[in-house]
Amino acid sequence: MKKPVAVGGERDLAHAPTLVTFQGVSKTYDGKVHVVKSLDLTIAKGEFLTLLGPSGSGKTTCLMMLAGFEVPTSGEIYLGDWALSKKPPHERGIGMVFQNYALFPHMTIAENIAFPLEVRGMNRASVKEKVTRALDMVRLPQVADRKPSQLSGGQQQRIALARALVFEPELVLMDEPLGALDKQLREHMQYEIRSLHMSLGLTMVYVTHDQTEALTMSDRIAVFAGGHIRQCADPRKLYEEPSDGLVATFVGESNRFDGAITGRDGDVVTVTTAAGTRLRAAAIDVGSEGSAAVIVRPENVRVGAAASGLDDTIAGRVADVVYHGDHLQVHIAAEGLDVVAKQSARDVVAPRPGDEIVFGFSTAHARAYDPARTDH
């Protein structure tokens, strides 16, 4: 996994005016199950906000309500000063990029991009000029006269982007736009979308279930589960200080140790696992008794000599070592625990399967959560 980049801190969004406000928005289709439950959310002008969550978590429904394709059962969404419930989708002026691109198959690429300009009654010369500029922006000037079916997936996605941006909307929504692309193309497109966002000063709301994508692209990420936002924060805070167990396990890789709380000293709890191993962890989302799930990131598990400075260490045996190029994944079996540790591949002595080894983690890096709010 990539290291998260703290892009949010580089630009001051805290003082940017608010563009979108969700106010107590709920959505239910059958009157019983709520897909979205009394949701409050504000999106700042110029922000890149990602809605992240497993499928069925309500993130796409939120996007669709913002676009106008779904109507909230209760609550209101504001775009600037407009209450959106009275605005049909075609009057909202929101650009949207769909997962399957939704290019009009019977029109050429140029006609596709001209469409939003023509429906706005723009004269032909300006349309032509803007279409040319939009094609240059996505670096596909040569495809103007082709049909969408003659383009590759990545090219179609860039055209969909150009079409959604050509009428200069303030707000652009993206519904898993890179879901159908292969990994390399995805990463390239992530970069392109990000740089378009920066250079055009757009506000973007981006839906994905890919947490790596969310971490690398966003100013802020809202983690959805069961129709609620569990945490909404910048990528670094979300990754390093997840506020509940679900966020901790959904975003990034993690080791999870379940046990019972057997002691509490201020902000530190002692958790004893079923096999009797005692772990000390920061109390994040737990009281002073009951069960707890301790979450530790693989890169925070210190192995061998690196663990020597820690108060508590655990002895185990190396089960497997997996080479990832830039790092090693060391799988350790110890006292009923399965632990994954991430180590730099440049370490002088790489552990080998079968080695006896000690490992541990600092109390700050082990975070204890309520198990009920950890399971997906």
Next chain:
Amino acid sequence: MSQSTMPLTPLERLSGWALAGFAALTAIFLIAPILAILPLGFSDGEFLVYPIRHFSMKWMEAFFASEKWAVAVKNSFFIGALSAAIATVLGTMAAVGLARHDFFGKKLITGLVLSPLVVPIVIYAVGLYFFFAPLGLTQTYTGIVLAHAALGSPFVVVTVGASLAGFDHNLMRAAASLGAPPMLAFRRVMLPLVLPGVVTGALFAFAASFDEVVTVLFLAAPDQRTIPREMFSGLRESLSPIIAAASIVMMATAIVLLIAVELLKRRAERMRNEA
């Protein structure tokens, strides 16, 4: 092909021949009655009977020279075109409505819309007569056109519905997000993509009107004559081979329509492959 790579067993060969023979018999069963009438149009006899002694064009010429038949041909095309136009507009609107996500009573409405396909035509015609009489629509072209439009619209609902089954509704959402109001989005995005279905439906609706005789017999005034009606009364009165000549003209029209439908189907397939 797997057949060319593996030798067939005698049993497989036999069942292959049996299948081909059965298919040929079915084809003959379907087509022979239609073909039986056609040669009589080129007979020089005075009655609609076999055997034909000499072939001649005299009945074909008589058909095209007849004032009576010319009126019937004109009426048939006029009623067919007008009722097909109405059926196409109504049927397309119904199909678009029914293609949207589920709503209460959708199955019932679908059944109602398609009912003219299954309701016995005589019952429909009698019903129309009682329904139209107080409205003053019996013995009018308007009445016949409306009756035929109702009979033709289910064909449009079915063909447009089939086109819409492969339609990506995200395209309409995309059009809306790009600023197109619903009617404009329909005209610029949905209609061009389902056009083969619309035109196919229109041709079917035209064909349904073109050979319809029962409602015409019930509703039309004595001087409001169409080709099938003229044939019907001709069969009762004179049994002249001119009826065979008329069927040749109707067959030719039907074949042209069929070819048009086939060409549209290919075009639709091409569009689908591109999409």
